[in-house]
Amino acid sequence: MAFLALGINHKTASVAVRERVAFTPELQVEALRQLCRVTGCREAAILSTCNRSELYLEQETLDSDEVLCWLAEYHRLSLAELRDSAYVHADEAAVQHMMRVASGLDSMVLGEPQILGQMKSAFAVAREAGTLGPLLGRLFQATFSTAKSVRTDTAIGENPVSVAFAAVSLAKQIFTDLQRSQALLIGAGETITLVARHLHEQGIKRIVVANRTLERASLLAEQFGAHAVLLADIPQELVNSDIVISSTASQLPILGKGAVESALKQRRHKPIFMVDIAVPRDIEPEVGELEDVYLYSVDDLHEVIEENLKSRQSAANAAEELVAQGAGEFMQRLRERAAVDVLKACRQQAEDLRDEELARALRLLNNGTPADEVLAQLARGLTNKLMHAPSVQLKKFSAAGRLDALNVAQELFALDERMASDKNPQ
Known part of the structure; x- marks a missing residue:
């Protein structure tokens, strides 16, 4: 048994690299099955968010280079480029890393709660793909x-404190009175829902939610008295939008320089504040070149986030202790379970030999x-058969110079006192 956590995140890779390594939700099931076929891993799960793409694997012996090669080939990246950004954690370190991620201790926003839901989604997708087995399943739980x-x-x-909260905080710095502003939110996922909630709490004048499907946009819009539109309606909505915040799973940009430039002309160059939280990016980077546009990516939110983290830093130490304790207890349970399996096999073997001699x-x-002769033969035969396999193995270990194995056998069968008394008879 070996666990492996391998990936990239906001600490090791730029948004330009992260968007190229991202796994879209609709392709994750096939990606997981391919990963298991190519690398031979027994169990696998993928966590892919705007800030990280990670693989969680279980196998008797895992080759991280083999997994990195698959990841580079799958995303058509050079292996050297991926190595520069990737990290690898094995066994207990991998367990601890997963727990830190799920607890929000490895997030851009310390303690942010969304990552736990994303981790649960990764668990569900791996189960759907058939790549979640008993060991990785227990690790997730x-x-x-x-x-x-x-x-x-x-x-x-x-x-x-979250990326969504940071985006709204930055908007408040640019537009001091949000009650006179209109926001266009692109997407209808968890992050945009949080953005909408924060904007609504700040009393923003109007919110428009644009999404690929109108039904999903309407469900979100209803919660905050917003207006729902399709992605195709974005150019018209841009004209009246002071704030644009986007977070979708699109593989291609949704908002280009031309559409924004046209909207600015109609707005008579009234500024637009934009935050692109998506990976891959929803808004073309060239939009940021336009005057009267303030475009921020998830990486640009880092300073805002740092200011809001101070209250959580002291709690992080206690959280780290809980994670270390959780990882240690999980590994101990696995080791105990391994001992139980060996004991079951050992007992079954002994019972089979007993049944043979009894028959x-x-x-x-x-x-x-x-009867006395039968009992003597039964005892002698059972002893010989029980001792045969250990005797053969101990002789092999001794011939190979495996003193460590001999010492373990001595300890396992509690032979120390007997061997001492044999050497020093009364």
Whole structure:
């Protein structure tokens, strides 16, 4: 058994690299199946967000280079480029990394809660793909439990801080009175929902939600008294939008320089504040070259986020202790489970040998052999058979100079006192 956590995140890779390594939701199932076929891993899951793309794997022996090669080939990246940004954690370090991620300790926004939901989605997709087995499944459950403890037993979740909150905070710096502003939100996922909630709480004048499907946009819009439109309606809505915040799963930009330039002319160059939270990006980077446009990516939000993190830093130490404890307990349970499996096999072998000798003894009794002779043969035969395999293996270990194995056998069978008494008879 070996766990591996491999990936890139906002600390190791720029948004330009992260968007190229992102896995779209509709392709994750096939990607997982391909990953298992190509690398031979027994269990696998993919976590892909705007800030990270990570693979969680389980296999008897895992070759991280083999997995990196698959990842580079899948996303058509050079292996050298990927190596520069990738990190690898194995076994207990991988377990601890997963728990830190789910608890929000490895996020751009310390303690942000959305990542736990995204981790649960990764679990569900892996189960759908058939790549989630008993070991990785138990690891995910232990991860969820630890993340829940961090959220419940520490103050890391207090004071709402997220990419969505940071985007709204930045908008407030540019537009001092949001009650006179209109916001265009592109997408209808969890992040945009949070953005809408924060804007609504700030009393923004009007919110428009644009999405690929009108039904999804309408469901979100209803919560905050907003107006729902399709993506095709964005050019018309841009004219009246002071704030544009986008977060979709689109592989191609939704908003280009031409559309924004046209809207600015109709607005008589009244400024537009834009935040592109998506990876891959929804808004062409060239839009930022336009005058009267303030375009920010997720990486640009870092400074705003840092200011809002101070209240959570003290809670992070307590959270780290819970994560370390959770990882240690999980690994201990796995080791105990491995011992149980060995004990079951050992007991079954002993019971099979016992049954063979008992059947032989019964045959001798039925044939008239004296009972005391049968009992002596039963005891002798059972002892010989129970000792045969260990005797053969110990001789091999001794011939190979495996003193460590001999010492373990001595400890396993509690032979220390007996061997000492044999060397020093009274």
